[in-house]
Amino acid sequence: MTLETVGRHRIPTAYGGTQSLVHGDRTGAGLGVGVSARRPDGVLKVTGEFAYSSDLWLAGTVWATTVRSPHASARIRSIDISEALAVDGVRAVLTHEDVPGAKTYGMKVADQPVLAIDRVRYQGEPVALVAADHPETARRAATLVKVDYEELDPLTDAERALDPEAPRLHEGPNLVRHVRIRHGDMTQARAAAEVVVTGEYEVGMQDQAFLGPESGLAVPDADGGVELYVSSQWLHKDLEQLAPCLALPPERVRLTMAGVGGAFGGREDLSVHVHACMLALRLGAPVKMVYNRYESFFGHVHRHPAKMRYEHGATRDGKLVYVKARLVLDGGAYTSTSPVVIANACYFVAGAYEVPHAEIDGLAVYTNNPPCGAMRGFGAVQSAYGCESNMDRLARALGMDPLELRRRNAMTTGTILPTGQPVDGPAPVRELLDALRARPLPPAVTGRDARMLPGGVGNTTHGEGIRRGVGYAVGVKAIGYSGGVDDISTARVTLSVSAGDPVVSVHTAAAECGQGITTVQSQIATTELGVSRVVILPADTRIGDAGSASASRMTWMSAGAVQGACRQVAGEVLRRAAIVTAREANGLVLRDNAVADLLTGATVASLHDVLGQDAVEAVFEYHHRPTQVIDPESGQGNAHIAFAFCAHRAVVDVDVELGLVRVVELAAAQDVGKAMNPMAVEGQIEGGSAQGLGLALMEEILLDDRGRLRNPSFTDYLIPTMLDVPPMPISLFEFPHPDSPYGLNGVGEPPTLSSTPAILNALRDATGLPLPRVPVRPDDIALRVGG
Secondary structure, three states: OOEEEEEOOOOOOOEOOOEOOEEOOOOOOOOOOOOEOOOOOHHHHHHOOOOEHHHOOOOOOEEEEEEEOOOOOEEEEEEEOHHHHOOOOEEEEEOHHHOOOOOEEOOOOOOEEOOOOOEEOOOOOEEEEEEEOOHHHHHHHHOOOEEEEEEOOOOOOHHHHOOOOOOOOOOOOOEEEEEEEEEOOHHHHHHHOOEEEEEEEEEOOOOOOOOOOOEEEEEEOOOOOEEEEEOOOOHHHHHHHHHHHHOOOHHHEEEEEOEOOOOOOOOOOOOOHHHHHHHHHHHOOOEEEEOOHHHHHHHOOEOOOEEEEEEEEEOOOOOEEEEEEEEEEEOOOOOOOHHHHHHHHHHOOOOOEOOOEEEEEEEEEOOOOOOEOOOOOOOHHHHHHHHHHHHHHHHHHHOOOHHHHHHHOEOOOOOEOOOOOEOOOOOOHHHHHHHHHHOOOOOOOOOOOHHHOOOHHHOOOOOOOEEEEEEEEEEEEEOOOOOOOOOEEEEEEEEEEEOOEEEEEEEOOOOOOOOOHHHHHHHHHHHHHOOOEEEEOOOEOOOOOOOOOOOOOHHHHHHHHHHHHHHHHHHHHHHHHHHHHHHOHHHOOOOOOOHHHHHHHOOHHHHHHHHOOOOEEEEEEEEOOOOOOOOOOOOOOOOOOOEEEEEEEEEEEEEOOOOEEEEEEEEEEEEOOOOOOHHHHHHHHHHHHHHHHHHHHOOOOOEOOOOOEOOOOOOOOOOOOOOOOOOOOEEEEEOOOOOOHHHOOOOOOHHHHHHHHHHHHHHHHHHOOOOOEEOOOHHHHOOOOOO
16 A cells, blocks of 8 residues: 655655654654654554453452343333342342433433333343353343333334334434525526436445444442443543433543544444443442443444435536435434434535535434444535435536546635535645546456455456446545534643653543554654653543544644643743743753753753752643534534545446456545644545445445344454455645644545445446445346346
């Protein structure tokens, strides 16, 4: 895989510096912002020595498991725990009657029961908890909990959920939220449109498929509080939901980030949190919960399935006039983040293009399917697939090259979005597309290497009936929280002297999910203070909120917080140094009034004299610029702080007789503002592209008509392997954003938006088929080409 640099700043390509538990060496060489710094957890993860949350244990630990509903919809007549309690080694069996505080919780609406009360609304809903001295004992006892269910007919169709006569999952209607966006004059637009195309598209339910299942260790304290070590994306939002359920004030509940084995949105909602803490408080002992892979499929939210209808109107020369769209997202049994996922999907219905008129309706609904919520791309994945698919349909109707149609309508700085907000930051959509167009296409596959052919090492084809296709797509997404939310990140930075050298410690609640935020924080401290030894303290709720590791916001927001705290520390050091210099203490020399010069040029004695007995410490809260709530009737408002863009070109080979697909190359071009750690940026783009490939060709949670999961395992839920992932040449652009620290921009989500439709557009190019639904299966292609 290759990484090249394009744009205003050259990115260093050498890997500089070393990192361990303490970041940096004595010189600090290569560890600043903009350098490919190695991650301190990298070697530990590769060798299996890294401590994930599932590895934690204390003496006297009790093991717990969950009793879950086998039905998607049922009333609970009774629960009999007597047989389970009688098992030797069982310490407790809890039901909803044992919840000490609030019976429900939720990210946006507290509608999800801690344990089911009188009914269950999806297969896998927690009903009871069992704790025992051994995990196998707990699991065996869980099978002895007798729940008398009255099974009901589940509501599994999202469109039917909108019918007023459909069964209601909650007290109100099944509509979670209706987002309306009205922009321009649709009557005028329809009169001006000379070519109109419509298309209906569907996206299946995708799982985050993180490698580390949900887990946590709850430890009671002597004062009646509890500490939870857990893998999470947002410790403070967890605390906000957890404390009321435990009937404890927040200060009596402490959360510490344990090792996270991937997240992608699936760890924003609670999982083991309340259950483990309830049991720890009841038993006065540490309680550990670890889901197995099967249970994990029921233990977290998934990507919303979507059904979408798009209509594009354009002039004959290819200028877009309007877009009209209707999106229906299946939110499953509970609210989770559905209200904001559907909003985000609607914000970017028009894609990365100038569209003067828009009529957009987005609806999220309740069903008895598994709850859906945050997943990488957060609604924009679904709308990008619909938009980019319909753009290719429009190109065919116009007889125009799909790439040229995109260039002709590309968003630029100053473009007015369908929400009425002008884009005031960089919007280099044409530059991204031009970079992809300039890249040579990969050569045709020659020889009989099965790995290079559709079907791969299954050796199911020898090259017969293979057609090649090329497809393009562009993705755009807001960075950070939108719609009037006061986004925040807090950092505490401390400068002290240890063994004669300056040491900086950084404390935030930022969730390290594998994206490398700990490394970035170290790089910022080195850049701002010139100190090579940087300690990143464990993330916990003793420091202020850092927000969620989501919305491609964590680097932006945490960088702002750490940078601000470092600069406050620098100011105090310089203030003290000025006093010391006035006394001519120990020969201290200030060079250019810079903290870095001060610290690297000072002697041990002078460092002690400058810093004194007390370390220099600062706490800084970073807030992004204010945003607005969109108007509920028109959808107008300045809802966003910034936008990020990525474009993909996919090259595919398709065996049209067998329906097998090989992605030959998946080239990306992305503007990242400032590559804080180029190696990590490359990994984010590759990872997002791979998840988009999975959605395009293989990843889908399958449900039967009773709302039951058919494939809750990695045997049956397929994800891309190294043999499925093609070469991914990357063109990085660095157009600094005017409002962010260092000019950086979010990186992680945009590649997931454009990779899926680029692959589908390439498949359509190869086969001539409409292929409206992802993921594409072999029987969607085989025997249909030319038929």
